[in-house]
Amino acid sequence: MLEAQGIRKAYGGVVALAGVDLTVRAGSVHALLGENGAGKSTLVKVLVGAVTPDAGVLRLGGKELTVANSADAVDQGIAVVSQELSLFPDLDVLSNLFPMREYRRGPLVDRRRMAAKARPVLDELGLDIGLDDPVEDLPLDQRQLLEIARALVADPAVLILDEPTSALHSRETERLHDVLRRLRKRDVAVVYVSHHLEDVLAVCDEVTIMRDGRVAVPSVPASTLTVDRIVQHMLGDKVAAIVEERTQQGEQVVDHGQPALRLENVTVPGALEDVDLAVPCGRVVGLAGIAGAGHRAVLDVASGVTRPTRGRVVLPDGSPLKAGLRGAISQGVAIVSGDRKRFGVMLDKPIWDNIGQVSSVAMRRDGMFIRASRIRERAGEHVRRLGIKTPSVDQEVGMLSGGNQQKVVFAKWLEAKPTVLLLDDPTRGIDVGAKAEIYNLFRELADGGAVQLVSSSDPRELAAVCDEVVVFHEGKVCARLSGRHLDAHTLLEVMNTGIPPSDGEPDRETAGRHAG
Amino acid sequence: MSGATVSAPTPTEPSPTAPTQRNGFGRALLAQEYLGVLIATLGLVLVIGAFYPRFLQFDQLMAILNQATYVGILACGMAFLLAMRELDLSVGSVYALTALACAMLADSGMNPxxxxxxxxxxxGLLGLFNALLIQYFGLPSIVATLATLAMFRGLTLALSDGTQVxxxxxxxxxxxxxxxxxxxxxxxxxxxxxxxxxxTVVLRATPFGYRVRSIGSNPDAALFSGIPVNRVRMQAFVLSGxxxxxAGVLTIGYLGAADxxxxxxxxLLAIAAAVIGGTSLAGGKATIVGAALGAVLLGVVGSGLAYFSVPxxxxxxxxxxxxLGAVSLDSAVRRRRRRARAGSGVHL
Known part of the structure; x- marks a missing residue:
């Protein structure tokens, strides 16, 4: 049993944790929920020894626990899978599973014994990779599973999962949940931090909800909660700003004279085969598919990263897409990636500097000299419009929460006034409130006539925000879902089977049988 | 999320405070990255002056400035490269080769x-050569310029036959x-x-300067913002060259001969000067004034040692x-400053 009592932590004058209690029973999966900034991350950092609390006691199995640092935490049986991927990309899978804790035979590393320990854990997670594979070659979802495997090989008494499914597809998430259920039998105490509330309800036994550095709801059984109730508790008095559900609309016929982003007979060997696609201005179109189905390749082609061997891309103004990222961006294409720390922001720079990066810096739209004061002013407007929570535009982006960082990414692209937005998993790892605000932004941009292409690992998200979702299967468009066909369930089915739903319910069943 | 039909979004937070402008010369000066090296330089001058008042004479100080010029100019270029996580080890050789070129051309009757x-x-062309090696052979800049360090130096020795021109x-x-x-x-x-x-104006107020720092801060994000990374790198190496x-030309004008x-x-002195000045090896930040001051500090140390009759x-x-002392001091100051900032910053 893991207990935290009266944990307090303040940074400067700002109280991050104001006396928090948490009790996680051995053999239970305990959800820790709250909006970004509620104090979850700080609490997790205290539990794993990354942050020393100002006051409070930690107990593990009744014994008082002092954790000096993260390595110490692992030795004492607390393992963490953090939101940030922290693997060593140059090393192989096996070396990544035993960082600083290699099994040894004399002075040598005993790889055979390590492999014998690691293989069952990888199998349990359904991670079908070689132990010698270099980690840098693995896709993001497998890396995240590998992080989880690394925590599991240490046989922890307490396992803390901080947003573990942000890069996982639903099938992998399901697998992870199975593993958690098995850990429960082994008397492991699991702390599960996630923004996917439905996941939480599916797998967790108890739920603690935090708000503003305090516990708002202490350890209640998950069975007594619903997603709506949780959201209410998380937001407290604040009004839930949740996106308006798309009004059910009939199939819209695409008028070919209308301005649109068009892919004409695009072929990329090994990724796309003769794909024709038109995305009219003012529409939000989703791209779905299982990994490698080609939906992400569409974004690569439309952003100029990949040059198709055949076919071409035409922008809404009728001009063909220039080669290369820079060419595409100069023509009004914006690229918002879910991997914001890598592709989106400069963490060590202030907000205004980030916001000026495309328009003023890359495209030189301010001319030969850049006036910081002018960018600051415009940055201030973006901060207000997007509701970025920050004391000032001079704040370093690294100091902001994930949702606010992603809003800065949006701001930098909006500053460049794009006509085509390519959104690659744009809300990964962001809390509900910020997600809703970003969804509303999509609507606003659509009303402004922008073309938006969204790819997402969350089919519910696609179903909620898109006018239409194009499903890819083996490099080809296999279905275009809209109107009443557009729901997460159908989407998942079509993604996995590659068979479009025809009309009515019976067909959906047929598709299901094919899959089975 | 599903099934939640909800009202229009209402702003729940007060709008963020208006962007703050940093005002006041004093605060601006205090915020400068090169403050540490400035204080260190002045302090060292005064200390040496306390023992040997002759050191404080204007002529003496100006002589130090003159000596610091060559490394100082190289350090300014180096600061740009460090800011974008690159390095040019060939600058000393470029300096020698261009000095030789200038002397030989003038010697052959060309207008000086x-x-x-x-x-x-x-x-500049030598710098371009460096950049092309880096780009087309995919070499890290430290390796490419290590090679050209030897090549350019070798060329200088070969062309001059190893003697002064x-x-x-x-x-x-x-x-x-x-x-x-x-x-x-x-x-x-x-x-x-x-x-x-x-x-300094180029670094702080032109798109080129912003691009250099953006690339150093996050190369992938720079690329995905449409910054032409290769072109910027080429420009920076041409600048350095x-x-x-x-610097080579100034040597010829001052000494009249190329050794x-x-x-x-x-x-290495140029890198040291830039780092002493407050340019981070991690990229993203640079201070040109600091780099020049760093070179001056090295000059002060050199002449100071002569005064103290160090063998x-x-x-x-x-x-x-x-x-080592200057860099550790600077690092300590920086850490304290960062901690102060982290304390006041809020994870929102």
């Missing part, structure tokens, strides 16, 4: 001013101007100041110790 211009352009005569107007002074301030020192000021050329071994080890064979050791 024209020879100087040609040499500076040649320096005389440049324009001392009574030539070219030499007169460059070795002259304005109100006692050496022209070379003035050039250093002008270079530092112009490059041209500054090497400028093929001149400037060996300057690449010449201990010179290098002492210089190294001072570099």
């Amino acid at each position: 001013w024209l020879a100087a211009l040609v040499s500076i352009v040649a320096g 005389l440049g324009p005569p001392v009574d030539d107007p070219f030499s007169q101007v460059i070795s002259g002074d304005v109100l006692g301030v050496p022209v070379t020192g003035i050039v250093l100041v002008v270079v530092a000021v112009v490059l 041209a500054l090497g050329g400028l 093929p071994n001149t400037g060996s080890g300057y690449e 010449i064979n201990w010179n290098q050791f002492a210089t190294g110790a001072v570099i």
Whole structure:
């Protein structure tokens, strides 16, 4: 049993944790929920020894626990899978599973014994990779599973999962949940931090909800909660700003004279085969598919990263897409990636500097000299419009929460006034409130006539925000879902089977049988 | 999320406070990255002056400024490269090769001013060569410029036959101007100041300067923002090479001759000067004024040692110790500042 009592932590004058209690029973999966900034991350950092609390006691199995640092935490049986991927990309899978804790035979590393320990854990997670594979070659979802495997090989008494499914597809998430259920039998105490509330309800036994550095709801059984109730508790008095559900609309016929982003007979060997696609201005179109189905390749082609061997891309103004990222961006294409720390922001720079990066810096739209004061002013407007929570535009982006960082990414692209937005998993790892605000932004941009292409690992998200979702299967468009066909369930089915739903319910069943 | 039909979004937070403008000269000065090196330089001058008042004489200080010019100019270029996570180890050799070129061209009868211009352009081309190696062979800049360090130096030795080559005569107007002074301030020192000021404006207020720092801060994000990373790298290396050329030309104007071994080890001094000045090796940040001041600090150390009659064979050791001291002091100050900032910052 893991207990935290009266944990307090303040940074400067700002109280991050104001006396928090948490009790996680051995053999239970305990959800820790709250909006970004509620104090979850700080609490997790205290539990794993990354942050020393100002006051409070930690107990593990009744014994008082002092954790000096993260390595110490692992030795004492607390393992963490953090939101940030922290693997060593140059090393192989096996070396990544035993960082600083290699099994040894004399002075040598005993790889055979390590492999014998690691293989069952990888199998349990359904991670079908070689132990010698270099980690840098693995896709993001497998890396995240590998992080989880690394925590599991240490046989922890307490396992803390901080947003573990942000890069996982639903099938992998399901697998992870199975593993958690098995850990429960082994008397492991699991702390599960996630923004996917439905996941939480599916797998967790108890739920603690935090708000503003305090516990708002202490350890209640998950069975007594619903997603709506949780959201209410998380937001407290604040009004839930949740996106308006798309009004059910009939199939819209695409008028070919209308301005649109068009892919004409695009072929990329090994990724796309003769794909024709038109995305009219003012529409939000989703791209779905299982990994490698080609939906992400569409974004690569439309952003100029990949040059198709055949076919071409035409922008809404009728001009063909220039080669290369820079060419595409100069023509009004914006690229918002879910991997914001890598592709989106400069963490060590202030907000205004980030916001000026495309328009003023890359495209030189301010001319030969850049006036910081002018960018600051415009940055201030973006901060207000997007509701970025920050004391000032001079704040370093690294100091902001994930949702606010992603809003800065949006701001930098909006500053460049794009006509085509390519959104690659744009809300990964962001809390509900910020997600809703970003969804509303999509609507606003659509009303402004922008073309938006969204790819997402969350089919519910696609179903909620898109006018239409194009499903890819083996490099080809296999279905275009809209109107009443557009729901997460159908989407998942079509993604996995590659068979479009025809009309009515019976067909959906047929598709299901094919899959089975 | 599903099934939640909800009202229009209402702003739940008060709108963020208006962007704050940093005002006031004093605060601006305090916020400068090069504050540490400025204090260290002044402090060291005063300490040496306390023991040997002669050190504080204007002429003496100006002589130090003159000596610091060459490394200082190279350090300004180096600061740009460090800011984008690149490194140019060939600057000392570029300096020697362009000095030789300038001397040989003037010696063959070319107008010295024209020879100087040609040499500076040649320096830029050498930088371009570095950039092309890096880009087309995919070499890390440290490896590519390590090779060209030897190549350019070798070329200098080969072309000069290992001996000094005389440049324009001392009574030539070219030499007169460059070795002259304005109100006692050496022209070379003035050039250093002008270079530092112009490059500070370039770094702080032009798209090129922003691009350099953006690339250093996050190369992938820079690429995905449409910044032409390769072109910017090429421009920065050409700048570094041209500054090497400028330093070489100044040497010819000042000394009147090119020694093929001149400037060996300057690449490391230039890096040290830039780092002492407050440029981070991690990229993203640079201060040109700091780099120039760093070179001046190294110059002060060099002459100070002579005053304290440190045996010449201990010179290098002492210089190294001072570099270490300056950098650790700066690092300590920076850590404290960062902690103060982290304390006031809020994870929202």
